[in-house]
Amino acid sequence: MIPLIMTNAKIEKKHNIIWRLFSSVRLTIVLLILLAVASIIGTLIPQASQRESAEFAMGLSPVWFRIFSFLDLFDMYHSLWFRFLIGCLSANLIICSLNRFPGTWSLFRAPVRPDREKPFKDLLPGQHFFAKGDISHVSDKVGQFLKSHYRKTLAKADKDRYFFYAEKGGYSRFGVYVVHTSVLLILIGALAGSFFGFEAFVNIIEGDQIDTVSLRKRDEELKLGFAVRCDSFTVDFYDNGMPKEYRSELTFIADEKEAEKKTLMVNHPVQFRGITFYQASYGTIPGKKVHLKIIKNDAKNHAITLETETGAEVKLPGNEGTFSVTGVKANFMDTGPAVQIAVRPIEGDEVNFWVFKGYEAIQKKLPGPMLMSPKFNPSAFKPYTFILEGMETGYYTGLQVNRDPGVPIVWTGFFLIIAGFIITFFTSHKRIWVRLLPDKKGISVSIAGAASRNQVGLERELIHLTKGLNAHVEG
Amino acid sequence: MLDSIILSSITFVYFGAFVLYLLMMVMARDYFGRLASIVTGVTFIGHTLAIVLRWIRSHQMGIGHAPMSNLYESLIFFAWAVILLYLIVENRTKNRTLGPFITPLAFLAIAYASFSPDISEGIQPLIPALKSNWLIAHVITCFFGYAAFGLSFGLSIMYLLKRLDSPERGNKFLAIIPGKGIVDELNYQMVIIGFLMLTLGIITGSVWAHSAWGTYWSWDPKETWSLITWLIYASVIHSRQVRGWKGKRIALLCLAGFLCVLFTYFGVNYLAGLHSYAKS
Numbered sequence: 001m002i003p004l005i006m007t008n009a010k011i012e013k014k015h016n017i018i019w020r021l022f023s024s025v026r027l028t029i030v031l032l033i034l035l036a037v038a039s040i041i042g043t044l045i046p047q048a049s050q051r052e053s054a055e056f057a058m059g060l061s062p063v064w065f066r067i068f069s070f071l072d073l074f075d076m077y078h079s080l081w082f083r084f085l086i087g088c089l090s091a092n093l094i095i096c097s098l099n100r101f102p103g104t105w106s107l108f109r110a111p112v113r114p115d116r117e118k119p120f121k122d123l124l125p126g127q128h129f130f131a132k133g134d135i136s137h138v139s140d141k142v143g144q145f146l147k148s149h150y151r152k153t154l155a156k157a158d159k160d161r162y163f164f165y166a167e168k169g170g171y172s173r174f175g176v177y178v179v180h181t182s183v184l185l186i187l188i189g190a191l192a193g194s195f196f197g198f199e200a201f202v203n204i205i206e207g208d209q210i211d212t213v214s215l216r217k218r219d220e221e222l223k224l225g226f227a228v229r230c231d232s233f234t235v236d237f238y239d240n241g242m243p244k245e246y247r248s249e250l251t252f253i254a255d256e257k258e259a260e261k262k263t264l265m266v267n268h269p270v271q272f273r274g275i276t277f278y279q280a281s282y283g284t285i286p287g288k289k290v291h292l293k294i295i296k297n298d299a300k301n302h303a304i305t306l307e308t309e310t311g312a313e314v315k316l317p318g319n320e321g322t323f324s325v326t327g328v329k330a331n332f333m334d335t336g337p338a339v340q341i342a343v344r345p346i347e348g349d350e351v352n353f354w355v356f357k358g359y360e361a362i363q364k365k366l367p368g369p370m371l372m373s374p375k376f377n378p379s380a381f382k383p384y385t386f387i388l389e390g391m392e393t394g395y396y397t398g399l400q401v402n403r404d405p406g407v408p409i410v411w412t413g414f415f416l417i418i419a420g421f422i423i424t425f426f427t428s429h430k431r432i433w434v435r436l437l438p439d440k441k442g443i444s445v446s447i448a449g450a451a452s453r454n455q456v457g458l459e460r461e462l463i464h465l466t467k468g469l470n471a472h473v474e475g
Numbered sequence: 476m477l478d479s480i481i482l483s484s485i486t487f488v489y490f491g492a493f494v495l496y497l498l499m500m501v502m503a504r505d506y507f508g509r510l511a512s513i514v515t516g517v518t519f520i521g522h523t524l525a526i527v528l529r530w531i532r533s534h535q536m537g538i539g540h541a542p543m544s545n546l547y548e549s550l551i552f553f554a555w556a557v558i559l560l561y562l563i564v565e566n567r568t569k570n571r572t573l574g575p576f577i578t579p580l581a582f583l584a585i586a587y588a589s590f591s592p593d594i595s596e597g598i599q600p601l602i603p604a605l606k607s608n609w610l611i612a613h614v615i616t617c618f619f620g621y622a623a624f625g626l627s628f629g630l631s632i633m634y635l636l637k638r639l640d641s642p643e644r645g646n647k648f649l650a651i652i653p654g655k656g657i658v659d660e661l662n663y664q665m666v667i668i669g670f671l672m673l674t675l676g677i678i679t680g681s682v683w684a685h686s687a688w689g690t691y692w693s694w695d696p697k698e699t700w701s702l703i704t705w706l707i708y709a710s711v712i713h714s715r716q717v718r719g720w721k722g723k724r725i726a727l728l729c730l731a732g733f734l735c736v737l738f739t740y741f742g743v744n745y746l747a748g749l750h751s752y753a754k755s
Contacts, residue, residue, distance in 0.1 A: 032710040411682070418671075
């Protein structure tokens with residue numbers, strides 16, 4: 001490891017203070033921890049994208065609110081200072097890697113002397129054996145054996161002493177650069193996505209078609225350049241009432257022609273001309289037709305049911321005047337469908353009131369005094385009581401519409417980071433030295449080694465290698 | 476249901492194994508240790524069987540899916556991963572002293588799953604967002620990551636305890652713990668396995684989120700906390716690999732890391748976000 005430190009020291013002297021700051025791993029650790037702490041703050045303060053955000057902001061005192069807004073704490077992950085931290089980490093990562101790369105390269109490439117003495121200090125008994133026979137013959141055998149097991153081998157003879165060097169796994173030293181490059185790739189992919197892509201949404205009523213979508217980040221509409229029609233939307237449920245599948249049948253229309261029909265489900269996005277559609281949400285909308293029951297509260301309690309449409313004038317059963325449905329809500333304050341009725345008597349003023357399908361639900365939901373109001377009284381026009389029997393409803397499908405050219409870059413980064421980890425943590429640069437010396441007891445063969453990581457694994461390999469070499473020389 | 480009965484009873488057996496491991500340490504008697512290993516191994520087989528039975532039962536209900544879809548199932552799987560990893564480590568190191576530090580994680584996880592009134596044991600069908608092949612890959616990688624960090628947590632506590640040991644003290648429990656260097660090295664190996672698995676977990680989650688919601692990263696609290704955990708362990712690796720930190724500082728950082736793991740797992744449920752199905 002000595003050459004690495006020397007190269008570093010040389011480089012550090014050459015460069016200015018900023019380079020030195022960004023080439024320090026201490027800065028890396030500080031930045032990693034700062035980013036962690038900042039992220040913790042971001043999860044504790046509801047962010048602008050979350051529903052609780054407005055409520056939380058309103059609960060703050062004006063001073064705190066100003067401090068929070070000044071620091072962008074309501075949209076922290078997109079704030080300048082958070083991006084600055086990520087930028088610093090990237091710079092740190094690049095400069096550290098540039099700084100260390102020459103050292104790694106020289107370790108990878110540097111010519112190694114086969115006749116080094118140092119590795120042979122502190123040899124374990126399992127790293128040594130005696131061979132019989134002619135030393136040059138044994139030396140040939142050793143060379144042969146090493147060549148078949150290691151990628152790179154060197155040999156040197158000095159009178160009657162023979163030295164060998166072999167190594168493998170040199171690439172292991174570059175794993176860390178693969179990991180760091182992948183982190184950068186992921187960040188570059190994210191940047192590319194935010195510059196050249198978009199995130200938008202659109203709701204399409206069954207049967208309708210759209211050719212523009214609303215951007216999420218800016219209050220703007222975007223023309224797709226083609227149209228999308230929702231032919232149908234269905235939602236399936238399990239027996240216990242949980243949703244099973246949301247499904248939109250979409251038709252893509254380009255140049256006034258139906259170009260493609262596709263089925264969109266959650267987890268199964270569809271693509272058309274580089275734009276991806278995701279099943280994000282759905283909702284119900286009231287249709288035009290309304291089923292009403294009208295009871296005349298007299299001795300006979302005579303009731304009629306009728307189907308009407310919004311806006312249509314209908315005569316009251318006793319010809320006291322006319323009424324019409326002036327408003328429909330598919331879900332009135334989470335209690336279900338409701339319609340607004342306007343009764344226009346022949347004499348007197350118009351009477352307006354809401355009629356609910358789930359009257360019990362509304363009784364629970366609204367406070368008593370509000371219920372007493374004629375606006376919520378289905379019997380507000382005497383002697384009639386209006387009951388909402390049913391309402392035609394339709395679905396709309398809510399689509400997330402994205403284009404993200406950064407995704408392939410991010411995916412490449414994901415793939416490489418895992419490859420880099422495996423190289424860094426599960427392979428090692430193993431270097432082996434073998435020395436043959438003539439001795440009274442025969443030829444003394446010693447095997448020594450060094451590894452960039454996992455010393456335990458190296459020891460195991462050395463003992464295994466010694467056994468193998470012994471067997472090969474004897475055989 | 477046989478699987479639920481097995482699962483709620485193995486809590487007690489894992490507790491028994493913990494007591495046996497503890498006896499081994501306190502009394503310095505090896506046969507308690509051997510017995511503890513056998514009990515843990517047999518219980519682990521039962522544990523595996525219960526997971527398989529639950530999987531089969533979900534298919535019989537017509538909503539077949541891997542038993543990894545809610546808090547109950549994830550706790551059971553977490554305990555399973557912890558014990559599996561522990562048994563591998565015990566086998567490879569031929570040392571049982573990590574046992575009393577790890578078995579509590581498993582029995583607490585299953586006890587919480589089986590006996591907490593807030594956690595439903597029922598097999599629920601999968602909502603559309605969860606119906607994906609990424610579910611299994613995501614859950615397995617995340618939970619093996621959590622399990623490795625769990626072992627690292629146990630080893631960090633072991634390390635910090637071992638620091639108190641000295642020949643004059645003559646404490647059997649402390650004397651039986653292997654040397655600080657070995658514990659420290661094993662701890663770092665667990666951190667590396669955990670870090671690789673957590674990275675895979677975040678990546679699989681990301682790719683899945685991209686196909687389900689259209690974005691691979693949305694700063695949802697669970698995502699963010701997994702990133703925080705990742706950052707902490709990244710700093711552990713850098714401080715050791717480059718700055719040569721060892722021992723106490725690494726152990727303390729690993730304790731902080733595991734607290735982040737726990738918060739990613741449980742604490743996030745108290746914050747709003749996309750992973751709501753993991754709450755009950």
